[in-house]
Amino acid sequence: MFAKLIKYELYDLFKSKWIVGLFLFYLLVTYVLLELGRDFKKALISHNNLSLITLTLFSLLLSTNYLYNNKNFIEFVLTQPVKRSSLFVSLAVSLSIAIAIGFSLGSFLPFYYHFGIVPLYIKTITFNLLLIPLFVLSGLLIAILIEDKLKGLGLVLLLWLFSSTLYDGIILYLILIFSDYPVEKVLLFLTLANPIDLIRLVALMETGLYEVMGFAGKWVAKYLRELWFLPALLSLFYTFILLLLGLYTFRKKDF
Amino acid sequence: MLGFVFSVIVVCSECEFKDLQSAINSARDWDRIVVKSGTYKGPVTVDRRVELIGEREPVLDGEGKHQVLTIRADDVRVEGFVIKNSGMSYSEDIAGLKVINSRNCVIKNNRFLNNFFALYLERVSGCLVEGNNIVGFAKTEGSSGNGIHAWSSEGLIIRKNFIKGHRDGIYFEFVKDSLIEGNRSEYNLRYGLHFMFSNDDVYRNNHFYKNGAGVAVMYSRNIGMEGNIFERNEGLANYGLLLKDITDSKLYKNKFMNNTHGAYLEGCNRTTFEENLFENNGWAVRIYANSEDNLFRRNSFIGNAFDVSTNTLSYFRNTFEGNYYDRYEGYDLDRDGYGDLPYRPVSFIAFLFEKYPLTLILYESFLARLLDAMEKLIPLLNPEALVDKKPLMVKP
Numbered sequence: 001m002f003a004k005l006i007k008y009e010l011y012d013l014f015k016s017k018w019i020v021g022l023f024l025f026y027l028l029v030t031y032v033l034l035e036l037g038r039d040f041k042k043a044l045i046s047h048n049n050l051s052l053i054t055l056t057l058f059s060l061l062l063s064t065n066y067l068y069n070n071k072n073f074i075e076f077v078l079t080q081p082v083k084r085s086s087l088f089v090s091l092a093v094s095l096s097i098a099i100a101i102g103f104s105l106g107s108f109l110p111f112y113y114h115f116g117i118v119p120l121y122i123k124t125i126t127f128n129l130l131l132i133p134l135f136v137l138s139g140l141l142i143a144i145l146i147e148d149k150l151k152g153l154g155l156v157l158l159l160w161l162f163s164s165t166l167y168d169g170i171i172l173y174l175i176l177i178f179s180d181y182p183v184e185k186v187l188l189f190l191t192l193a194n195p196i197d198l199i200r201l202v203a204l205m206e207t208g209l210y211e212v213m214g215f216a217g218k219w220v221a222k223y224l225r226e227l228w229f230l231p232a233l234l235s236l237f238y239t240f241i242l243l244l245l246g247l248y249t250f251r252k253k254d255f
Numbered sequence: 256m257l258g259f260v261f262s263v264i265v266v267c268s269e270c271e272f273k274d275l276q277s278a279i280n281s282a283r284d285w286d287r288i289v290v291k292s293g294t295y296k297g298p299v300t301v302d303r304r305v306e307l308i309g310e311r312e313p314v315l316d317g318e319g320k321h322q323v324l325t326i327r328a329d330d331v332r333v334e335g336f337v338i339k340n341s342g343m344s345y346s347e348d349i350a351g352l353k354v355i356n357s358r359n360c361v362i363k364n365n366r367f368l369n370n371f372f373a374l375y376l377e378r379v380s381g382c383l384v385e386g387n388n389i390v391g392f393a394k395t396e397g398s399s400g401n402g403i404h405a406w407s408s409e410g411l412i413i414r415k416n417f418i419k420g421h422r423d424g425i426y427f428e429f430v431k432d433s434l435i436e437g438n439r440s441e442y443n444l445r446y447g448l449h450f451m452f453s454n455d456d457v458y459r460n461n462h463f464y465k466n467g468a469g470v471a472v473m474y475s476r477n478i479g480m481e482g483n484i485f486e487r488n489e490g491l492a493n494y495g496l497l498l499k500d501i502t503d504s505k506l507y508k509n510k511f512m513n514n515t516h517g518a519y520l521e522g523c524n525r526t527t528f529e530e531n532l533f534e535n536n537g538w539a540v541r542i543y544a545n546s547e548d549n550l551f552r553r554n555s556f557i558g559n560a561f562d563v564s565t566n567t568l569s570y571f572r573n574t575f576e577g578n579y580y581d582r583y584e585g586y587d588l589d590r591d592g593y594g595d596l597p598y599r600p601v602s603f604i605a606f607l608f609e610k611y612p613l614t615l616i617l618y619e620s621f622l623a624r625l626l627d628a629m630e631k632l633i634p635l636l637n638p639e640a641l642v643d644k645k646p647l648m649v650k651p
Contacts, residue, residue: 042558045619053621168622172607172614179611191616200620 002086005077009094012070018062019102025054026106034114044121047107048203051128052196053164055103056135060156063095063139068149088250092140092243096133104129123206127199130235134195137242144249167194188223195235202231267291275299275307275315290336297323297341304328309335312366317341317351323370326354332361339368348400350375354382362387372400373421379408384416391421393444401426402443405433413438418447424466427453436460446471446497447488450478459483463495469514471497478504488514495536498523506531511539517559520546528554530651538564538605547572553651555579556600560618563600563641566609571640575600579647593645601641603630 013019029050033043067074077087104125111121139156146152171190174183191197264278264286265271272278276299278288284304292311298321301307305328314337317323321342324333331354338351351370354360360382367373367389374389376382384403393399402418403425405411411433418424424440427433428451435458440447447463448470450456459481463469469485471494472478478501485495495514498504500522509531511517517536518528523546531554533539539559542549544567551574556562562580565571577593578600585594604623607614617623 039558049619049621049624165622165625168617168620172617172622175611175613179613184613187613188616197616197620201616204619 001082002090005082005087005090006094006097009090010098013066013094013098019098022058022062022099022102023106026051026103027109030107030110031113034110040115040118040120044124045203047121048124048128048200051103051107051125052131052200055099055128055131056164056196057160058103059095059099059132059135060139060142060160061153062099063092063136064143064152064156066095067091067140067143068152084251085247088140088247089243092133092137092246095136095140099132099136100129103132120206124203127202127206127231130232131195131199133239134235134242137239137246141242141246141249144246144253163194163196168197171197192230192234195231195238198231198234262286264288265291266295268293279303279305285330297321298325299323300325300327301331302327304330306332307334307336308332309337309365312337314339317370319343322349322351322353324352326352326357326360329358330360331357332363333365334361334363335365337366337368338373339366339370341370341372343371343398345397348372348375348404350400350404353377354379357382361385366390367402370400372404373418374403375400376403376405376408376411379405379411381410382408383412383414385412385414387416389416389418389421391419393421396422396444399444401449402440404428405430409433412436418443423447423449424463425449427451427456429453431455434458438462439464441465443467449473450475453478457481462486463488465489468494468497470495471499472501472504473497473499475501476503480504480506480509482508484510484512485514485517486510486512489537490515494519497521498526501526505529510534511536516541520549522546524548526550528552530554532557533562534558537561541565542571542573543567544570549573551575552577553579553647555650557581557650561602561605561608564605564609565601565641568606573641575641575643577645577647578643579650580643583646583648585646587648592648594648598643598646599631599641600643603627 030047033046107125138159142155143152146155171187175187264282266275266278266288275290275295279301282288282303282305287306287308290307290309290313292313294314294316297315297317299315312335315323317340319340319342323338323341333352341351342349350372351367351374352362353375355377358380360379362374362384364386367387369392373391374384389402391399391402399422401423402421403413405427407429409431411430413425413435415437418438418440419442421443422445424443424447425435426449430453433456435448437460439462441464443466445467447466448458450472452474454476457479460483462484465487469488488495494516495511496518498518498520502524504526506528507530511531511533513535515537517533517539519541521543525548528551533554533556535558538561539556541564544565556578558581580598580600583594583598585596587594603626604614604618
């Protein structure tokens with residue numbers, strides 16, 4: 001049943017222009033970055049930064065929209081003997097898979113065209129993929145909690161703004177306030193608590209820029225070198241928590 | 256008479272002279288002493304004008320106890336030896352080869368291995384040091400000496416040597432009118448090349464790789480630096496080139512690549528930077544407010560995390576003119592080769608970092624980019640004087 005659900009949802013998603021648009025967007029952007037820059041590392045960092053911003057936004061918007069627009073379908077499926085939890089998980093999985101395919105294919109092809117197979121960009125793209133289920137689940141959660149589509153989308157935008165910019169703003173502010181105190185570890189932990197920052201730092205490490213970054217670079221590197229699996233683990237952990245939350249609200253929800 | 260002038264003394268295990276010291280004792284000025292291969296024990300002192308020529312690399316061994324070879328005469332030539340295992344001392348500067356109060360010595364094509372100081376020049380003038388291979392095994396700064404150490408000397412030529420694993424590769428203290436050329440200095444604990452109170456010297460076409468800091472020029476005047484490569488001097492507080500309290504110097508066509516700091520200027524005045532390349536450094540140029548009247552012209556800044564960083568907002572008395580920056584986003588409508596918009600090489604986050612080092616965790620984040628973009632529109636924090644009014648459009 002679960003596989004069938006995913007099949008139908010994926011079919012539906014690939015029919016919609018969203019995913020194709022996503023694929024074309026990343027294809028074009030990555031191609032232009034590589035054409036203009038001609039410098040592998042620079043293009044990689046730019047691509048990573050862009051993905052961190054756009055991928056989260058797309059994941060959020062696409063998942064919220066999907067839930068709002070397919071309310072009838074969901075209500076129809078629920079009249080059948082289908083477990084609520086498997087419906088929710090199938091939604092999250094199929095959305096994540098669709099976005100992941102659009103993003104990774106769109107990014108991979110230009111890189112491959114220019115440089116062939118290089119582990120470095122494959123690594124960064126993979127790290128970026130970790131963000132997708134996280135934000136898909138957040139988007140679904142918001143859409144379940146809030147009936148009003150407009151309000152829901154507003155909240156999604158707010159969440160995106162918060163995680164991509166405001167959170168860093170708060171960290172910056174904390175650094176300025178507590179600059180006289182030894183709060184490095186706390187602030188590092190706070191930075192790592194935000195998946196977007198986490199993956200940005202990992203990508204910076206991977207491209208080797210930290211080696212020349214002096215004090216803070218070395219210091220971040222020291223922790224992230226030893227804990228290279230931490231980003232994957234942390235994102236999985238966040239994903240798991242969001243999944244539980246989503247399941248709980250989806251079960252409680254009166255469709 | 257001629258035989259008297261050019262007499263040759265041979266030292267080997269089957270010869271008349273079986274050790275070097277007795278050969279020197281019986282030699283006269285201008286004699287040539289040829290040493291065949293084999294191992295000879297130090298210490299040896301040279302007190303007359305002789306040539307010491309090693310055939311097939313004879314070894315002079317200090318056995319870790321004393322200074323291996325000491326020269327106290329003019330016009331001495333030392334060529335083709337392996338000088339190794341000098342003693343170590345915290346109170347005395349023990350060296351593999353020490354030249355004292357001498358003129359016109361030639362130290363050529365020797366190998367120095369595992370010495371405290373390898374080559375020590377004390378009150379020497381007009382000495383040529385060429386093609387030596389100097390390798391030490393320094394572990395801490397305190398327990399190691401320098402590769403080539405010159406003190407209170409003048410007119411030295413240090414050329415095409417290879418120096419590795421000492422405290423400083425080459426150290427100049429009170430040395431003037433000297434030339435350092437084509438050397439390679441790597442993996443030294445402190446500096447690849449170090450000037451203290453030395454004036455009117457030139458170093459060019461050297462390669463400084465993976466030292467604590469590439470080159471440190473301190474308390475010196477009129478130093479010429481040309482065509483050197485400063486590479487991978489990276490670490491917590493490491494520099495490609497450290498300029499501290501120096502004046503009237505000139506840097507031309509040097510390459511700074513992958514250093515934590517490319518060039519670090521503290522109390523550096525009236526110095527010209529021309530046609531240098533700064534590539535992939537953390538900070539290409541870091542200038543402290545007490546540096547004045549420096550001129551940066553036709554340099555290239557490519558792929559650095561920060562092009563220029565400074566600790567001052569108000570007082571900045573240096574000139575940036577016609578440099579090339581890969582981050583420059585301007586255009587050239589009148590096609591004169593210079594961008595029409597001025598470029599401010601200090602970025603907002605670079606300034607923040609100067610004050611709050613921890614902000615570097617936000618490097619390349621969306622917020623940092625946003626703030627940088629805002630800073631371009633509303634320049635509040637940039638030092639007003641730190642601006643390149645004529646940035647180059649293409650690399651010089």
